[in-house]
Amino acid sequence: MAKKKAKKPTPAQQARKAKLTAKDKKTLNSLIGMADGVVRQASRGRAPYFEVPSRSLSNVKYSPTKKIIEMGSSKNKRELFNLSQARTYMQTLLVGRGCKELIEQGKTTSIRGLYYLLKHTIDGTREETFNDQGDCDPVIEDVEVTLNALREELHVYASNRGAMVGNIQLIDSGDEIDCSRMGSGGYAIPSIVEEEVMQFVKCDADFILHVEKDTVWRRFNEDKFWKEHNCILTHGNGQPPRGVRRLLSRMHNELGLPIYCLLDNDPWGYYIYSVIKQGSINLAYESRRMAIPGAKFIGLRSRDYELCELNPSVTIKLSDNDIKRANQIAKYPWFEKKKRWQKEIKKMLSNGFKLEVEALISKDISYVTQEYVPERLAEANFLD
Amino acid sequence: MAKKKAKKPTPAQQARKAKLTAKDKKTLNSLIGMADGVVRQASRGRAPYFEVPSRSLSNVKYSPTKKIIEMGSSKNKRELFNLSQARTYMQTLLVGRGCKELIEQGKTTSIRGLYYLLKHTIDGTREETFNDQGDCDPVIEDVEVTLNALREELHVYASNRGAMVGNIQLIDSGDEIDCSRMGSGGYAIPSIVEEEVMQFVKCDADFILHVEKDTVWRRFNEDKFWKEHNCILTHGNGQPPRGVRRLLSRMHNELGLPIYCLLDNDPWGYYIYSVIKQGSINLAYESRRMAIPGAKFIGLRSRDYELCELNPSVTIKLSDNDIKRANQIAKYPWFEKKKRWQKEIKKMLSNGFKLEVEALISKDISYVTQEYVPERLAEANFLD
Numbered sequence: 166m167a168k169k170k171a172k173k174p175t176p177a178q179q180a181r182k183a184k185l186t187a188k189d190k191k192t193l194n195s196l197i198g199m200a201d202g203v204v205r206q207a208s209r210g211r212a213p214y215f216e217v218p219s220r221s222l223s224n225v226k227y228s229p230t231k232k233i234i235e236m237g238s239s240k241n242k243r244e245l246f247n248l249s250q251a252r253t254y255m256q257t258l259l260v261g262r263g264c265k266e267l268i269e270q271g272k273t274t275s276i277r278g279l280y281y282l283l284k285h286t287i288d289g290t291r292e293e294t295f296n297d298q299g300d301c302d303p304v305i306e307d308v309e310v311t312l313n314a315l316r317e318e319l320h321v322y323a324s325n326r327g328a329m330v331g332n333i334q335l336i337d338s339g340d341e342i343d344c345s346r347m348g349s350g351g352y353a354i355p356s357i358v359e360e361e362v363m364q365f366v367k368c369d370a371d372f373i374l375h376v377e378k379d380t381v382w383r384r385f386n387e388d389k390f391w392k393e394h395n396c397i398l399t400h401g402n403g404q405p406p407r408g409v410r411r412l413l414s415r416m417h418n419e420l421g422l423p424i425y426c427l428l429d430n431d432p433w434g435y436y437i438y439s440v441i442k443q444g445s446i447n448l449a450y451e452s453r454r455m456a457i458p459g460a461k462f463i464g465l466r467s468r469d470y471e472l473c474e475l476n477p478s479v480t481i482k483l484s485d486n487d488i489k490r491a492n493q494i495a496k497y498p499w500f501e502k503k504k505r506w507q508k509e510i511k512k513m514l515s516n517g518f519k520l521e522v523e524a525l526i527s528k529d530i531s532y533v534t535q536e537y538v539p540e541r542l543a544e545a546n547f548l549d
Numbered sequence: 550m551a552k553k554k555a556k557k558p559t560p561a562q563q564a565r566k567a568k569l570t571a572k573d574k575k576t577l578n579s580l581i582g583m584a585d586g587v588v589r590q591a592s593r594g595r596a597p598y599f600e601v602p603s604r605s606l607s608n609v610k611y612s613p614t615k616k617i618i619e620m621g622s623s624k625n626k627r628e629l630f631n632l633s634q635a636r637t638y639m640q641t642l643l644v645g646r647g648c649k650e651l652i653e654q655g656k657t658t659s660i661r662g663l664y665y666l667l668k669h670t671i672d673g674t675r676e677e678t679f680n681d682q683g684d685c686d687p688v689i690e691d692v693e694v695t696l697n698a699l700r701e702e703l704h705v706y707a708s709n710r711g712a713m714v715g716n717i718q719l720i721d722s723g724d725e726i727d728c729s730r731m732g733s734g735g736y737a738i739p740s741i742v743e744e745e746v747m748q749f750v751k752c753d754a755d756f757i758l759h760v761e762k763d764t765v766w767r768r769f770n771e772d773k774f775w776k777e778h779n780c781i782l783t784h785g786n787g788q789p790p791r792g793v794r795r796l797l798s799r800m801h802n803e804l805g806l807p808i809y810c811l812l813d814n815d816p817w818g819y820y821i822y823s824v825i826k827q828g829s830i831n832l833a834y835e836s837r838r839m840a841i842p843g844a845k846f847i848g849l850r851s852r853d854y855e856l857c858e859l860n861p862s863v864t865i866k867l868s869d870n871d872i873k874r875a876n877q878i879a880k881y882p883w884f885e886k887k888k889r890w891q892k893e894i895k896k897m898l899s900n901g902f903k904l905e906v907e908a909l910i911s912k913d914i915s916y917v918t919q920e921y922v923p924e925r926l927a928e929a930n931f932l933d
Binding site: 266267270272273274275277278280281282284285286293294322324325328336337338339340341342346347348349350351352353354355356357362363379380383384387388476477478479521523524525526527530531 | 650651654656657658659661662664665666668669670677678706708709712720721722723724725726730731732733734735736737738739740741746747763764767768771772860861862863905907908909910911914915
């Protein structure tokens, strides 16, 4: 059944064959520039170093004008001739080499794949290039910030999670995908959704409803909510992965679609909203590509317990950790000055319990799709 | 943007509207039969009880003829007038009622949704019907075995995980899905894939390659492996969820497609294979619908370390728990008498390390798609 063994092209052949996009060429040039810098320093007899933007909390700030979390301008030197930095210095170059190889061959891999691609025992020593994945991941992030390139532009992808259905047609890797004809499963959102891979063909939808969990998404899909309300329906299986965030951001900015987030009434739901809207502290350097300051929070809200007349038995007591996280989130600069958010968080704390979206099923199986969301959409009743 | 509030149909209207399939009617009759039994016992003045097939390990056995894990015939009485059983007795009836409601309305929900649908404080008491999800899940399984109905037939679904691409066209909920035109993301495999929801239209593929992880799946999809080798490519994001297992089983049995599993060389990889092939101990009552005794293991194998000349640095030391699990798995009746499997497991233990599929990238980015799998397919070199 298997055809005769495919003749393996050499990496050089693959590189010639791989069509480099304009963005690939730009990323490749940055990578080569990084290596050229080393050569230049060495040939001048100087100790080689890079400047790596600092990813520490102190170098992350919220921009009230742009309404996203951004990195500051502080940089750290990473030197070869510094005993405490020599190892990460070499790892940084290794990751650069790995990404160059991926781009040249027109291939992508996971962070796990990149780790294995680069992991080896250094000749003549018993030293490993990386001890484990945790040793490699921060270096990948360093290369991203140093080159000001998204991980996806370096041809490294995160996990695939999340799905989409609705009134949109797009092209993914040359295939035309009609998200209004995706059955019950939906279109699995890939982790790389840059314009080189994905182009929007046609979109009739009026807005995007993003829900937290696949199980809730399924309720909306089964009830054909997206048909009745002419929208796009997405989920990110909890905290949405980079591909889902980037796709939401592209659809919001390029197609002008409002985004409404239906998340749990708990600190985790607040946090997911915060990341979608302002970006995350850890990936602050990607906010400009991923954060969606215009995103709105449609619920659940703490007052819904009374408003929807829910039974006390569907509430879940806040844990000590929930209370701690809620207080932290209330102090985030982007929530701090928003009276309605302060009220929301305070109300949850005084309730003493959290609520999952699924709890609405206790009203009726389709309460969430037929009453809860339609009513809030009709009243434009959101938290911002 | 939102249309005027949809008038909510009453449950009775929904029931009339929902088209019940033949299978729905059968499941509904079983549920009603269960309730009728209670009425019959009560009206005769007898103490009501159910007989629930025992799901304990002692009632699970491996059938060497069918080559699947099956449940034995032992049953437990669950009585209303028994202080230690009254609560689960009532919970069992509640779950039955919830499933009846779902089927009648033509809707499905998650186990989380069913829990919320049924959770309430019992009138006049401070007693909750269920304390938490863990209180509800075993009762759902009890109803499944008692009625001999799959969870999906009760309209309750598991999480959506896993994706598929390849030379197959199918219909999912009325939409025709061409899995050869699914871009980089693929078709998200839903959790309910019974023939009422999903019908196969056309399949040109020669076999199915099932891989463990989405990241490995992506390498195969990117390299268009399924085009070159005319196959279907699936993954289950680790231990495949019920929807993926059931779909593999249907494609294997109805379309006659061989299934080759590409899994990690570790006890977890062995276990995933074991579940795909023989079924799981916990869900033994579903083996007949989900187990695929014909599935083959294509790798990774313990000998691949030498065969593929891998670098020692890509190996991962076995933990104490890995060693314990490997020894347990070696003693499973379905592995116990297979010399090649015994050799495989022994070799891993003597290696002292495990290997992930991703480790093959250290040979070449596309080594796994261009050499490893094609060579083994050409030689029909599998473990059974």
